Amino acid sequence: MAPSSIRLHPIRLYVKALPPHRARYVFAAWRAIFLAALAAMVAAALALRRSGDQAFILLGIVLAVIVAWCVSWASTRIHLPAAAAWFTQHNIRVARIATACIALVLFVVWIALDTSQRSASNFVALGGYVACIALSLALSNAPLHVLTTERGAWPVVSGTIAQLTLGILILRTKAGYALFAWFGEQVEIFFRYSEQGAIFLFGDDLVNMENGPAFLVAMIGIAFFGAFAELGIYLGITQAVIGGLAAALRIGMGISSVEAVNAAANIFVGSVNTPQMIKPYLLTLTNSELFCVLTAGYATTAGAIFGVYISFGVSLTHLIAASVVSAPAAILIAKIMHPADLLETPPPTEENNNNRASISSSSGPRDETLTTTTTDKDDGCTYESATEAFAAGITDAISLILSIVFFVSVFISTVAFVDGVLGWLGSMVGAPYVNLEYLLSYAMFPFAVLMGVPISDAQDVALLLAQKTVVNELYAYRTLGQMMSGATPLSRRAEIIATWALCGFSNVGQCGILLGAYRSLAPSRVKTVAALVWPSLIAGWLACVMTACVAGWLL
Numbered sequence: 001m002a003p004s005s006i007r008l009h010p011i012r013l014y015v016k017a018l019p020p021h022r023a024r025y026v027f028a029a030w031r032a033i034f035l036a037a038l039a040a041m042v043a044a045a046l047a048l049r050r051s052g053d054q055a056f057i058l059l060g061i062v063l064a065v066i067v068a069w070c071v072s073w074a075s076t077r078i079h080l081p082a083a084a085a086w087f088t089q090h091n092i093r094v095a096r097i098a099t100a101c102i103a104l105v106l107f108v109v110w111i112a113l114d115t116s117q118r119s120a121s122n123f124v125a126l127g128g129y130v131a132c133i134a135l136s137l138a139l140s141n142a143p144l145h146v147l148t149t150e151r152g153a154w155p156v157v158s159g160t161i162a163q164l165t166l167g168i169l170i171l172r173t174k175a176g177y178a179l180f181a182w183f184g185e186q187v188e189i190f191f192r193y194s195e196q197g198a199i200f201l202f203g204d205d206l207v208n209m210e211n212g213p214a215f216l217v218a219m220i221g222i223a224f225f226g227a228f229a230e231l232g233i234y235l236g237i238t239q240a241v242i243g244g245l246a247a248a249l250r251i252g253m254g255i256s257s258v259e260a261v262n263a264a265a266n267i268f269v270g271s272v273n274t275p276q277m278i279k280p281y282l283l284t285l286t287n288s289e290l291f292c293v294l295t296a297g298y299a300t301t302a303g304a305i306f307g308v309y310i311s312f313g314v315s316l317t318h319l320i321a322a323s324v325v326s327a328p329a330a331i332l333i334a335k336i337m338h339p340a341d342l343l344e345t346p347p348p349t350e351e352n353n354n355n356r357a358s359i360s361s362s363s364g365p366r367d368e369t370l371t372t373t374t375t376d377k378d379d380g381c382t383y384e385s386a387t388e389a390f391a392a393g394i395t396d397a398i399s400l401i402l403s404i405v406f407f408v409s410v411f412i413s414t415v416a417f418v419d420g421v422l423g424w425l426g427s428m429v430g431a432p433y434v435n436l437e438y439l440l441s442y443a444m445f446p447f448a449v450l451m452g453v454p455i456s457d458a459q460d461v462a463l464l465l466a467q468k469t470v471v472n473e474l475y476a477y478r479t480l481g482q483m484m485s486g487a488t489p490l491s492r493r494a495e496i497i498a499t500w501a502l503c504g505f506s507n508v509g510q511c512g513i514l515l516g517a518y519r520s521l522a523p524s525r526v527k528t529v530a531a532l533v534w535p536s537l538i539a540g541w542l543a544c545v546m547t548a549c550v551a552g553w554l555l
Contacts, residue, residue: 121452121493125552128450132546136336139538145339151254152339158253159332163325167550170321177317184317191307194224219405221307223397229269229303230393234383242268245327253331259289263296263327270302271505272403272513273396275521282522290525291532291539292334297514298506298540299330299547301473308474312481318496322503322547329543329550337539338532407509411471440466447545451501452552457494464498469541472507493555501548506541 111126133156137143146152169176198220232238245264250257258281265274274297275282285293300323301309310316383389419435426434444462453461460483468476480498483490490498511533518529 121454122553122555124450125452125549128447128452129546129549129553131450132333132542132549133336136333136539136542139535140337140339142339143336146336152335154254155332155335155339159328159335162249162252162328163332163547163550164554166321166325166328167554170325171551171554180321181317184315184320187303187306187320188310188316191221191225191310194221194307197224219308219401222305222401223394225303225307226397227390227393230383230389230396231386234386234389238268249327249331253328255292255331255335256289258285259292259296259331262293263300263331266296266300266302266330267323267327268303270305271297271300271510272517273302275517279521282518282525285525286340287528287532288335288338288340290528291338291536292331294514294529294532294536295334295337295539295543296327296330298510298537299326299333299504299543301503301505305474309477312477313484314477314481314499315496318499318551319503322500322551325500325550326504326543326547329546330540333539333543333546334536337535403513407472407513411509412475415471436470437463437466440470444469451497451545451548452555453494453497454491457490460490461494461498461501464502468502468504469507472509473502473504476502493552496555497548497552500551501544503547504540504544506537506544508537511537 114122137146140146142152146156170180171177201220229238242261242264245267246257246260249255249263250260253260255263258278262274262278265277269277275293278293282290301319303323306316306319309319383392415436419437422434422436422439423432426432441459441463444465445458447465448458448461449455451461464476464480464483467479480490480495480502484495489495514533515526515529519526522529
């Protein structure tokens with residue numbers, strides 16, 4: 001089959017099949033949404049200023065950066081008088097650097113004003129955020145590239161701005177928190193409808209009994225969500241939402257379209273299903289892009305299993321917020337540990353030689369236009385009807401449910417075995433209480449403190465981090481739910497920070513799941529994935545900690 005050219009633009013993912021006149025209306029609508037978002041940010045900044053919250057300074061910085069970027073973008077696409085054109089051509093780089101310096105100064109001023117009015121824990125969380133960046137630089141394969149080049153430093157700057165902007169809107173503004181709370185309530189109501197299917201399967205008495213099998217009920221919720229998610233793909237709704245978020249990430253953080261689509265999709269469909277959406281481009285990804293794709297998979301969870309988390313008593317509002325904030329965090333950490341190299345290309349193989357040769361460089365950067373040996377059908381929806389899409393969602397959910405059940409069960413059993421061995425060894429020296437979680441909780445204690453958790457709760461949160469890393473986030477959230485309802489519950493601050501920190505698939509078992517997925521989707525890249533899977537696990541774990549630091553900083 002002759003290769004067909006596919007231009008992977010996040011917004012065009014769902015409008016490329018539209019007639020030209022309809023496409024113009026769609027893009028006009030996106031421009032209107034962009035202007036409305038700017039207006040909302042201005043309104044939020046004014047509201048914060050009236051309330052006396054110094055966070056309005058940071059929103060002002062973000063607005064200034066966005067306006068400066070829009071001016072620089074427009075100057076390259078709008079016909080200007082000769083004098084103005086000469087000025088922009090020779091001074092646009094200086095203007096960007098000046099804007100960044102001014103933003104940095106104002107940012108430091110805001111930090112000083114804001115932290116002076118809050119507790120020491122907020123300042124500690126700020127230090128934890130900086131520590132995550134420093135640790136990423138220490139683990140980076142090209143730290144000088146990150147520190148000394150605009151291409152390397154921009155993801156750090158833009159990622160920090162994106163995280164703090166989202167964090168402020170969610171944690172500091174009543175309207176932002178109310179919006180996420182309302183959305184979380186609607187999602188929770190949606191998941192409750194799955195209880196009717198659970199009642200049919202397990203019986204009314206078993207489902208509604210006190211301390212009933214919430215985990216089993218949540219499994220029905222996964223299939224329920226999966227069916228509607230596939231229906232959304234058939235109707236184009238999922239592509240529209242993912243495309244919009246991906247466009248914001250691509251433009252704001254300067255990453256490739258594939259990386260942006262992957263990061264946005266991970267928020268909703270998870271690290272196992274997302275690679276299927278970018279399957280035509282897996283062979284053409286550079287190692288830096290592949291590392292970013294893997295890291296985003298570790299740093300986020302899937303909307304399909306939110307029902308499991310809330311069955312443990314975890315706040316769905318904070319789950320959704322953490323998932324959204326973790327997307328730029330994953331990109332930030334990934335681009336520090338494995339920054340992009342303009343000269344980097346995928347390793348030559350028989351399968352991707354044609355793909356690499358057909359990457360277009362004449363119309364823009366390598367990450368703008370990709371050409372693969374695929375058909376348009378591979379890049380879009382292949383369902384012939386809504387019924388087929390709905391049924392496919394249920395079928396796909398079955399494999400996800402089985403994977404969750406058996407991986408959780410086997411890893412819990414494995415941890416119990418290791419705990420038994422450690423306890424036996426510890427009993428020989430008078431310490432039978434030693435187990436894997438006990439040892440790792442002490443190793444995680446500094447990270448819990450750096451996230452801004454009160455010292456009285458730091459050991460408990462460190463235990464949750466250890467459980468998430470060794471077993472998975474489901475096991476850790478179950479323990480968090482028990483801690484929240486126990487005789488000595490966690491403080492509200494520790495509960496929120498822990499919810500944000502645990503929201504990610506960064507655990508040892510996920511490495512095997514991803515290797516299996518990529519072995520099926522891109523066999524020629526398995527060796528590369530195997531080499532990157534462990535460093536990207538560390539990157540994804542750090543991204544989750546960084547997200548929790550944002551919560552600890554702004555609470």
